[in-house]
Amino acid sequence: MSFDKIDLFDASKGKRGTSLSKLLNGINGPQDLKHLSVLQLEKLAGEIRELLIHTVANNGGHLAPNLGVVELTLALHKMFDSPRDKFIWDVGHQAYVHKILTGRRETFSTLRTSGGICGFPKRSESQHDAFGSGHSSTSISAALGIALARDMSGAKGNVVAIIGDGSLTGGQAYEALNHAGHLAINLTVILNDNEMSIAKNVGAMSEYLAKMRTAPTYSKVKHDIEYLLRRIPAIGDSVANTAERVKDSLKYLLVPGMLFEELGFTYFGPIDGHNIPLLLDVLDKTKSVKGPVLIHLLTQKGKGYAPAERNADKFHGVGPFCIETGEIQKNATSAPSYTQVFGDTIVKLAEQNPDIVAITAAMPDGTGLKKFAATFPKRFFDVGIAEQHAITLAAGMATQGKRPVVAIYSTFIQRAYDQILHDVCLQNLPVIFMLDRAGIVGEDGPTHHGVFDYSLLRHIPNMVIMTPKDEDELRHMLYTATELNAPVAIRYPRGNGVGVKLQDCFTKLETGKAEQLISGKDVVLLATGAMVEPCKSAAAILAGKEISASVINARYIKPLDEQTIRQLARDTGIIVTVEDNVLAGGFGSAVLEYINSQNLNWVKVLRLGLPDKFIEHGQRGQLLTQHGLDDQGIATSVETFIRQFGARK
């Protein structure tokens, strides 16, 4: 395959909007593609890439995945009829082109900004977004549900799931393939194979796909086989059955996707996913195939933008960057991110403790494990997008004395609740969960906020849950976890630490013990993790209003520091809990439960946290402010509460 690169952009085109040329300006919906020629579609592909690059350079977002599906998305909207025909985008971070082509071209500049276009398909945003997504490996299930409903209702329309090779490592994709193949239903699965999940894809399935990629072309093999078959002489009755099976078996050769064929799918491929006429041809042909079809496309992640082609991993999900150089805009603060500190710390601890191993579900970079992987390649395991497996695997290792550290985003731990409960906690095994991107994550929105983890984990027996006030405390918490003989989750936010000095040594933190940071007499702020800093500022604001507030760094969500809570409740009579988690079942709820169990009815508790609704996308700071979780918001809530209920009992 040889791909033309689109021109690098003039600096003058770097401004939003100016780079839109005529063709794209005329595309206000899929119908506007119908009359375009292949050549025009190819030109349009270039224009779309420009828009993608400029928008993501400004707003941040998922660049490389979208650059890889420009031709595919054009071909889909040319050949099919959305919204009657339905496209289900697995994970969904590659649906930008689809959004641009379905009436959201003009608003695309608002991508991932508050009130603007969401970075993922969203039913409430457009009738063309047939099914919302955000986490991996659900598309075939949803598509199958839609197709079954269509058939039951006697309706018409094609249903197409678009799934990456990475998402195919998730077990749910296989559950759905297994079901669909068995039903012989009309359904198209497009396997968008770029040899990557976020990082390089892993697993036997990935190797299987690779074998297909390097196989001789379909037509060459077909010709040779026919030649060979002609030379097999006529055979007697006794082996006739076997001969039949030999022919069957040759299908295996002719059809490189035999594995999918065995699962009941008709396989087409592998096909160059950047060749528009070829794509149109195969989509057209497969429309008339009865039963489920799998089209295997080969695409290049980041295609058409040299920096992203060279480093698809970096440009998978990216912050604002310079188009000319591909340089990511540096954050103003020089404090290292929590992710980085975790990555350095686990390496340091692993040098001293040979039992420490690390596991990631397809995110060695995002979780900060790259350095560990390079330093201890034999103690590092990337299992693919397979959170369930990751956790039971860790439990298995823990039974043999290993200290597995499973590094996973808070939002993705939702995929493996049962494994945490059964395989780890019921057996009380010392597996450590590093829950990065907890709380509000910002621009990725409701599918990615890590705002349920306290509620999800704290009711599981044996579980210990910690959350650090800063990046140095994260280090001590990880160390402490490796010294505890229990399941431990450590939960920390996205982004930079608060900029404290990292200590040279590690301190074991007493289990279930909070830390008093500021001493006051009117009210106690019981702050968790990323809420500690704003609580400290809030205390300063309150001091200006003659309200003297203690600030406690909770450290442990479970077990609670009951003694401290009891003591402080006695001292001030007013406790304010602050968490970037939903209030329902969260940290404040745990405090209420404790106070209730002790019949400390005279204690007044104010719980600050997130409401019982899904939080939309937007800038993290903005969203925290909006929900009253910045210093000013906290101070105001506390002041109002105190004015209403008075200090001290």
Place this chain on the structure above:
Amino acid sequence: MSFDKIDLFDASKGKRGTSLSKLLNGINGPQDLKHLSVLQLEKLAGEIRELLIHTVANNGGHLAPNLGVVELTLALHKMFDSPRDKFIWDVGHQAYVHKILTGRRETFSTLRTSGGICGFPKRSESQHDAFGSGHSSTSISAALGIALARDMSGAKGNVVAIIGDGSLTGGQAYEALNHAGHLAINLTVILNDNEMSIAKNVGAMSEYLAKMRTAPTYSKVKHDIEYLLRRIPAIGDSVANTAERVKDSLKYLLVPGMLFEELGFTYFGPIDGHNIPLLLDVLDKTKSVKGPVLIHLLTQKGKGYAPAERNADKFHGVGPFCIETGEIQKNATSAPSYTQVFGDTIVKLAEQNPDIVAITAAMPDGTGLKKFAATFPKRFFDVGIAEQHAITLAAGMATQGKRPVVAIYSTFIQRAYDQILHDVCLQNLPVIFMLDRAGIVGEDGPTHHGVFDYSLLRHIPNMVIMTPKDEDELRHMLYTATELNAPVAIRYPRGNGVGVKLQDCFTKLETGKAEQLISGKDVVLLATGAMVEPCKSAAAILAGKEISASVINARYIKPLDEQTIRQLARDTGIIVTVEDNVLAGGFGSAVLEYINSQNLNWVKVLRLGLPDKFIEHGQRGQLLTQHGLDDQGIATSVETFIRQFGARK
């Protein structure tokens, strides 16, 4: 295959213990098998079947699965060296024979009774139970973790996962195969294929396995192929590569398990899983194979006990029964089970509402959907053991106007938290979850109690959670759910209803509205679901002690009936919440949150429910009593609380 049946038992042997013959009496651990001949092992197999049948006839349990693995388990313990070699039993309900052979023969009569042998592998019970299980499809993950830890530590030992064809429909099994195949690690997976999960197995993989079962024997095919190959003449250079591929392709024929081979496993099979010498031979041979091995065994579920062979589904998990007839002991009460009432109700509603469809994850019978499946075969979907897929599938259908009812046990919903949150609730789709076997389930123990669902679901935005006080209310709740445009979970206990009359019509229950059953002035019992009846009795007991208690049937866990709670709090000043869920994050916690949010500090709340620990197995009534959740326990707790804190403020 022709299997000898073991003799039906004399009635005189029906008593526990008397049926143990000499051979089994001498087996106190795996080492006692080492000197036995094949003939002796075969005799032992018969004795073990006797013990299994007698014990389960007394205690209830998983009979058919265990009858199917007698020879396999004997062969494993003969050829391997537990606990150095490790067996990981998927799901685990087929580990009875393993328990009998590993020092638990004498205590086996206590199976599933309080303080006795657990019905599932349990690390704390024996060093031979390498990994606990209870839910499906985790064994390969755990085995891989153990094998990796072994290799990292330079330790020795074989690791063997034993997984059924049903468990292979669960996506996690595939995630683990994908990972293991890629690693080329020494690991044995035994696929125990009986063409069943609990009911008849479904899906494309199952059809694939069936094809292998009916394929000609390995040696016949091999002979025929060699004959054919000899007749292919020498070929020129131009097609030499293809000829190579033809040979590769023929492997597909020689190796029926090519699908597993493609995933990196060396496949052996299919092999008669009841033929002890054959099993010993294949286990011996595969020990020296490098890399992961998959041994495909064909077994018969229920083997050796005619009633179970005829009806393996019924004898999968079974209550006490009569050995001679296979008749299940009828429960004394004549009230229909919740499961039955649900099964009848959904059929009735579906007759009126063509949009209603039903989905099960491999449990058409256990969930009560058999009648629906027979009445509306085109609206019924058994997806295999694939809870994640089941729920996203339902979400897909709901986007097209269907009303999917997903019937699933409370404990298994734990497998699909993320799908409930993302695919259903975030999109606010009207999917109905029927959570059977909620609360304490009894003999199946900690892996099967449904005691986390309130805490798991109530913090998810948009979710409506109901729980009926009796089997008639279940009907109205299901009807109400079909009329609501929101995700709804209905949660009900295992076993018989309370015996109320079933009404002819359906009533739509007001959303978030509780029902007052008894009016009192000293205290309010806010009871949920199965706790309503004991609360009514508790109120009667309390009345005898001059305590006048209101009893409220909560009906809704979410949204709470805030108005009623507020009013009753005002009336009595004391609220007692009663739930068969863990207290952490549960219903009582929701009530505390509400009272806190309203600053009703003067209300005294007593929360009755389950503690923050895993509940062991035992009789359901016993366990409820033990945790103070029977009428007497509730009455005592309430009385104590009132005596301590006084009635009225």
